[in-house]
Amino acid sequence: MLQKTSDADWWRQAVVYQIYPRSFADANGDGIGDLKGITSRVPYLESLGVDAVWLSPFYPSALKDGGYDVADYRDVDPKIGTLADFDEMLSALKTVGIKVMVDIVPNHSSDDHEWFQDALKAGKGSKERERYIFRDGLGPNKDQPPTDWKSVFGGPSWSPSGVNDGQWYYHMFDNSQPDWNWDHPDVRDDFIKTLKFWGDRGVSGFRIDVAHALTKDMSGDLPKWEDLVKLTHQKLSNGNADLVHPLLDRDEVQDIYKSWRQVFNQYDPPLIAVAECWVAPDRKHLYASSEGLGQAFSFDILLCNYDAKEYVDCIKHSLKGSSLTDSSTTWVLSNHDVIRHASRFAMPNVENNKNHPLVIEAVNKWLVNKFQDPKPDVKTGLRRARAATLMILGLPGSTYVYQGEELGLPEVVDIPDDKRQDPTFFRTEAKEIGRDGCRVPIPWKADAKNFGYGPDAPAHLPQPEWLGKYAVDVEEKDAKSTLNLYRKALRLRKQLQTAEELEWVQEGEDGILHYKRPDGWEVVMNSGKEAVELPTIKGKKVLITSSLEELKDDGKLAGETTVWLKSG
Ligand code: NOJ
Ligand code: CA
Numbered sequence: 001m002l003q004k005t006s007d008a009d010w011w012r013q014a015v016v017y018q019i020y021p022r023s024f025a026d027a028n029g030d031g032i033g034d035l036k037g038i039t040s041r042v043p044y045l046e047s048l049g050v051d052a053v054w055l056s057p058f059y060p061s062a063l064k065d066g067g068y069d070v071a072d073y074r075d076v077d078p079k080i081g082t083l084a085d086f087d088e089m090l091s092a093l094k095t096v097g098i099k100v101m102v103d104i105v106p107n108h109s110s111d112d113h114e115w116f117q118d119a120l121k122a123g124k125g126s127k128e129r130e131r132y133i134f135r136d137g138l139g140p141n142k143d144q145p146p147t148d149w150k151s152v153f154g155g156p157s158w159s160p161s162g163v164n165d166g167q168w169y170y171h172m173f174d175n176s177q178p179d180w181n182w183d184h185p186d187v188r189d190d191f192i193k194t195l196k197f198w199g200d201r202g203v204s205g206f207r208i209d210v211a212h213a214l215t216k217d218m219s220g221d222l223p224k225w226e227d228l229v230k231l232t233h234q235k236l237s238n239g240n241a242d243l244v245h246p247l248l249d250r251d252e253v254q255d256i257y258k259s260w261r262q263v264f265n266q267y268d269p270p271l272i273a274v275a276e277c278w279v280a281p282d283r284k285h286l287y288a289s290s291e292g293l294g295q296a297f298s299f300d301i302l303l304c305n306y307d308a309k310e311y312v313d314c315i316k317h318s319l320k321g322s323s324l325t326d327s328s329t330t331w332v333l334s335n336h337d338v339i340r341h342a343s344r345f346a347m348p349n350v351e352n353n354k355n356h357p358l359v360i361e362a363v364n365k366w367l368v369n370k371f372q373d374p375k376p377d378v379k380t381g382l383r384r385a386r387a388a389t390l391m392i393l394g395l396p397g398s399t400y401v402y403q404g405e406e407l408g409l410p411e412v413v414d415i416p417d418d419k420r421q422d423p424t425f426f427r428t429e430a431k432e433i434g435r436d437g438c439r440v441p442i443p444w445k446a447d448a449k450n451f452g453y454g455p456d457a458p459a460h461l462p463q464p465e466w467l468g469k470y471a472v473d474v475e476e477k478d479a480k481s482t483l484n485l486y487r488k489a490l491r492l493r494k495q496l497q498t499a500e501e502l503e504w505v506q507e508g509e510d511g512i513l514h515y516k517r518p519d520g521w522e523v524v525m526n527s528g529k530e531a532v533e534l535p536t537i538k539g540k541k542v543l544i545t546s547s548l549e550e551l552k553d554d555g556k557l558a559g560e561t562t563v564w565l566k567s568g
Contacts, residue, residue, distance in 0.1 A: 005246060007269050008269035008270060009050065009270065009565060010052075010099065010204075011052075011204075011205065011272045011294075011295065011328075011398060011399065012328040012397070012500065013328065013396065013397060013398055013497040013500065014050065014052055014099075014398045014399075015049070015050045015051050015052075015314075015393075015398070015399050015400075015401060015490055015493070016050065016052045016053065016054050016101065016398060016399070016400050016401070016408075017045060017048065017050040017052070017053045017054070017400075017401050017403065018053070018054050018056065018335060018336070018400055018401065018402045018403060019038060019053050019054070019055050019056065019403055019438065020033075020056045020066075020336045020402075020403060020497060021033050021035065021037075021038065021055055021056060021057075021058045021067075021080055021443065021516045022067065022430065022439075022440055022460060023065075023068070023081070023403070023440065023441040023442075023459070023460075023461065024037055024041065024403055024441070024442065025037030025038060025040060025041050025191075025444070025453060025454070026441070026450070026453055026455075026457075026459070027039075027040055027454070027508045028454075028455025029454050029455040029456030029457055030079075030454070030457050031454060031456075031457035031458055031459055031460045032079050032080065032460050033080070033441060033453070034079075034080045034081050034085070035058065035076065035080055035081035035082075035085040035086055035088075035089050036076075036085055036088075036089075036368075037454070038053075038089050039085070039089040039092045040403040041091055042089075042092045042095075042096060042098070043096075044137030044472065045093070045096075045098055046096040046097075046098065047487065048356070048406060048483075048486060048487055048490060049490035049491050049494065050098060050103055050401065050490065051097075051098065051099065052099035052100065052204060052205075052551055053093065053098060053099075053100055053101070054096060054101040054102070054103070054207050054400070055060055055100065055101070055103065056101075056103050056336055056367075057070060057103045057105060057307035058076055058077060058080050058086075059067040059071070059072055059073060059075060059076065059077060060072045060075055060076070060077045060080070060112075061077055061110055062110060062112055062176065062352035063227060063421070064174050064177070064423060065153075065174050065176065065177060065422075065423050066112070066336070066421065066422070066435075066439065068103075068105055068173070068177070068209060069108075069109075069111075069112075069174065069176050069177050070105050070109055070110055070113070071109070071110040071111035071113050071114075072113070072114070072195045073104075073105075073109075073190075073191075073194040073197075074193070074194055074198075074368060080288065081180040083201075086201070087201065087202075088179075090201065090202050090203070094202070098410075099203075099204035099205070099488075100202070100203045100204060101203060101204060101205040101206060101207055101272070101274075102203050102206060102207070103153070103197050103206070103207050103209060104191070104195070104206045104207070104208050104209065104229055104273075105209040105210075106180065106182075106208065106209065106210075106211075106214055107172060107173075107179060107180065107210040107213050107214055108171060108172065108173060108179045108180060108210075108247055109176040109177070109178060109180065110176055110177065111175070111177070111178055111318050112176075115131050115132075115186075115353045116132060116161060116178050119131060119132050119134070120161060120162065120163055123163070123325075123511055124165045124166075124167050128409055129167075130181060130184055131180065131181055131184050131186055132169055132170075132178045132179065132180060132181055133169060133170035133178070133179050133181050133186055133216070134161065134167045134168065134169050134170075135158075135167065135168055135169075135170070135218070136166055136167060136168075137160070137166050137167070137168050139152060139410055141166070141450070142166030142167075143160075143166075145158035145168055146158055146168055146170075146222070147222045147224075147225070148224060148225045148369070149222075149225050149228065150175050150225060150506070151173055151174065151175075151427065152170060152172055152173050153173055153174055153308055153423045153424045153427045153428070154424060154427035154428035154429075154431075154432065155175075155427040155428075157170060157171055157172060158170055158171070159171060159175040166417050170218070171558070172210070172213060172247070172340075173423070174423040174427065176423075179216070180214070182215050182216070182253075182256065182507075183215075188256065188259070192259065192260070192263055195260060195263050195264075195271070196263060199263065199264075199266075199267055199271050203271070204269075204271065204272065205264075205269065205271050205272035205273055205274070206272075206273045206274075207273070207274050207276065208274065208275050208276060208293060209276055210276060210277075211253070211257075211275035211276055211277045211287055211293065211296075212248055212249040212253065212275070212277040212278065212287070213247060213248055213249075213253075214256060214559070215252045215253045215256070216246060216247050216250070216251050217246045217250065218246065223246070224245065225276075226356070228245075228246070228247075228259060231243065231245055232245065232248065233319055235248065235249065235280065235400055236278070236280050237280060238282045239282075239344055241279070241280035241282040241283045241534050242283075248279075248411070249277070249279045249283055251286075254286055254287075254289070254292050257273075257275075257287070257289075257292035257293045258291055258292055260273065260292075260293070261290075261291055261292060261293075261294075264294075271297065272294055273293040273294055273295065273332060274293065274294075274295040274296065274297055275287035275288070275293045275296040275297065276541065277296050277297070278299070279304060281300065281317055281318075281321055282321075283328070284296045284298070284316070284321050284372075285322070285324035285325045286323055287326045288321075288322060288324075288325045288327035289409075290325060290326050290327065291328070294327060295327050295328065295330060295398070296327070296330070297330050297332060297400075298318045298321070298322075298329050298330050298331065298332065300314045300317070300333075301314050301315070301318065301330060301332065301333065302316055302332050302333055302334070302338060302341075305349035306345045306349060306384045306388060306527060307349065307508075307511075307527055308508040308511045308512055308513040308525055308526075308527040308528075309507075309509070309511075311388075311391065311404075311508065311513055311525070311527070312474075312504070312507045312508035312513055313508070315395060316395075317488065319396070319397075319502070328396065328397040328398060328500060329395070329396070329397035330397060330398050330399070330400060331392040331393075331395055331397060331398070331399045331400070332399075332400045332402075333385070333388060333389060333392065333402075333405070334401075334402040334405045334434065334438065335402045335438075336398065336402065336435065336439055337435055337438075338435070338438065339363060339367070339411045339437065340402075340404070340405065340406050340409055340410055340438045341385045341388065341389075342378075342379055342382050342385040342405070342409060342410045342411075342436075343371075343376060343411035344363070344381070344382045345380065345381045345384035345385050345388070345412040346376035346377050346378055346380060346381025346382075346410065347363075347366055347371075347376055347377075347381075347383075348374060348473065364432055364433070367411075367413065367432075367433040367437070368430075368431070368432070368433055369465075370414070371411075371412045371413045376410070379408060380560070381410065381481070381561045382408045382410075383406070383546075383547070383548075383561075384527075384560050385482075386407060386408070386482060386485055386547075386562075387525055387527070387547075387560050387561055387562040388525075388544040388545065388548040388562075389485075389486070389489075389546070390523075390525075390545075390546040390562040390563075390564065391513065391523060391525045391562045392516070393489050393490070393493055394493075394496075394517065394521075394523035394537060394562075394564060395502065395515075395523075396497070396500035396501065396502055396517070397500070401486070402438075402468075403442055404438075404442040406482060406483055406487075407442065407470040407472065407475055407481075407482055407483055408470060408481075408482030408483075409442065409467075409470050411437040411438055412438075412440040412461075412463075412464055412467075413433075413437055413439045414464055415436050415437065415440070415461060416464060417430065418448045419436075419461060419462055420433075420434065420436050421436055421439075421460075422434025422435050424437050433499050436461055439461060439464060440459070440461045440462070440464075440467070441453040441454075441459040441460070441461065443463065443467045443470055443472065444471060444472045444473065445471055445472070445473045446468040446469070446471040446473060446474050447468070450463065450470045451463055451467055451468055451471055452472075481547050485544070485546065488544055489544055489564075492512060492543055492544060492564065496517065496519070496564075497517075498518050498519065499518045501518055502515050502516070502517060503515060503516040503522075504516075505522070505536060506524075506536070509531070510528070510532065510559075511526055511527045511528030511532070512524065512525070512526055512527075512532065512534065513525040513527065514534075514536065514537075520566050520567045520568040521543075521564065521565075521566060522540065522564070522565040522566070523538075523562065523563070523564055523565075523568060524536075524537055524557060524562065524563050524565065525561070525562040526557045526558065526559055526560065526561050526562075527560065528559055528560070529559040529560065530559050531556050531557060531558045531559055532556070532557055533555055534555055534556070534557050535553055535555055537557060537563070537565060538553065538554070538555030539553055539555075540553065540565040540566065540567045541565060541566045541567070542563055542564070542565055543563075543564040543565065543566055544564045545561060545562070545563045545564075545565070546561055546562045546563070547560075547561040551563060
C-alpha cells in the first residue's frame with residue numbers, strides 16, 4: 001500500500017468539501033449564492049478542517065440543469081461573480097491551506113454555447129454541426145426522432161434543430177444540453193484549453209462530470225430503447241461489464257483521459273481529477289488509472305442500505321478496485337444528485353437498493369408522496385447518518401462531504417411545484433421529483449433573514465421554517481451537534497490518517513463492523529438498534545463517538561453508533 005509522502009499525494013486521503021455555489025452563501029443579497037459568498041465563509045471551511053473544496057459549476061449558464069448546462073467553460077456566470085472574484089476566492093482559500101477543484105462538464109454544453117448556436121446557424125452538413133451530434137429525422141418529413149431513446153431526465157433524447165431542416169440533435173440529459181461529438185478534434189482541443197485555463201489560474205484538480213459517456217458510436221443500425229436499457233443493465237453488473245455499449249463506458253474514452261493526464265502532469269504538483277462514472281465496479285479502475293484521470297468516485301457506499309454487512313462487502317470491493325491501480329478510494333454518502341443521507345436513513349431499508357438512488361422506485365415514491373408513507377424517522381435518520389459518516393471517515397482513501405451534511409441536514413420535501421428547478425421534475429411531468437430537496441440554501445444563522453444565507457432577497461429555492469434548527473450558529477454552541485462531530489473527526493483524522501492500511505476485526509456479523517488502522521487506531525460500528533457487549537473494545541480509549549450518549553469504557557457499544565478507539 002502507498003504511504004502518504006509528498007504534496008503530490010495530497011488527494012489520496014483528503015477530505016473534499018463539495019460546494020454547490022448557488023446554494024452556499026449569497027453575498028450581494030439577490031437570492032443566488034455567489035463566489036464572494038464563498039470567500040466570506042473561508043473561516044468556516046477552515047474551522048471545519050477540510051483539505052479541498054470542489055465547486056459545482058459556476059460558469060455562465062441558463063440554469064436549465066443547475067449549471068451543468070455550460071455556455072462558456074472559461075468564465076464565471078455574471079449572476080455569481082467574475083473571474084476576479086474567483087481569483088480572490090482561490091487565494092483566500094489557499095491562504096488557509098484549502099485547495100480548489102472545479103467541475104468539468106465535457107459530455108454536453110448548453111444550447112447557449114457559442115458553438116451550438118454556430119451549428120444551428122451554419123445548417124445541415126456544415127462543419128460547425130459536426131462538433132455536436134446531429135442526425136436527420138425519420139419519416140418522409142423527417143419529423144420523427146432518429147431513435148426512440150429517452151433522456152436521463154425523462155422524455156426523448158433527441159430534439160429538432162428548430163430551424164426547419166429535418167435535423168435533430170442528441171442530448172443524453174435535458175434538451176438544453178446538446179452532447180458534444182468527441183470524434184471532433186475541435187472539441188478535444190477546446191477541453192485541453194479549458195483544463196489549462198483553470199490549471200493556470202491555480203486550481204488543484206477537477207471533478208469530471210459523466211466521465212463514462214463522452215465517446216459514442218452512433219454509426220450503423222441503432223438499437224431500440226428497450227434493448228438499449230437491457231444492455232445498460234447487463235453492462236452495469238460485474239461479469240458483463242466489458243460488453244460494448246453505443247453510449248456508455250466505451251474503451252476509447254480512456255484515450256481522452258490519457259491526453260488530459262499529459263496536461264495534468266505539466267503542473268507541480270500534478271493536477272488531479274476524479275471521475276463521476278456510473279460503471280460496473282469491475283470497470284472503475286480504468287478511470288482511476290494513473291495514466292488517466294487518477295481517481296474515480298465510488299458511489300457504491302452511497303447505494304448501500306444502512307447495514308454493517310453491506311458496508312463491509314462494499315468497502316472490500318471498493319478497496320480491491322482501487323488497489324488495481326495506484327489510486328485511492330473516494331467515499332461519498334451525499335452529493336447534489338441524491339437524497340441527503342440523514343433522510344435516506346430515516347426510511348426503512350430497501351430491497352435491491354443497487355441502483356441510482358434517484359430512480360429506484362421506492363425512494364422516488366417516497367419523495368413523490370412527500371415523505372408521508374412511511375413517515376421518516378428523523379431522529380433515527382440523523383443518528384444513523386452520524387454513525388455512517390464516522391465509519392467512512394476512518395477508512396483509508398479520500399472522503400467527499402456535501403455542503404450541509406456537516407449540519408445533519410435532512411432533505412427538504414416541502415418545495416412548492418412552482419418553485420422547483422430540476423429538469424427531472426418537468427421532463428417526467430412530476431412523476432419524479434428530482435434533486436431540488438438537497439440543493440436548498442444552507443442555514444448559517446437561526447435568527448437572521450434567510451437564515452444568514454443572504455441579506456436580502458429570499459433564497460432561490462425556498463428555505464423551510466425548520467431549517468433554523470440546523471443553523472451553523474446553533475450547532476456551534478452545542479458540543480454534541482453534528483457540526484462539532486465533523487469538526488472533531490476531521491481534526492483527529494488529520495493526525496491518524498497515515499499509511500493506507502486496514503485490517504478487519506469483525507466483518508459485519510451481528511451488525512458489527514470493526515477495523516484497525518495503523519498506530520492503534522480502531523473504528524467500530526454497531527449498525528443494529530440494540531447495544532452490544534464487545535470484549536474487543538473493553539478498556540480502549542474512546543477518541544470520538546457518533547452518539548449523543550456518553551460512552552463508557554465498559555465494553556458496551558450503543559445501537560446505531562460508531563466509535564473511534566485507541567489502543568496501546
Ligand atoms: C451529473 C451531475 O452531477 C448532475 O447534477 C447533472 O445533472 C448531470 N451530470 C448532467 O450534467
Ligand atoms: Ca448573489
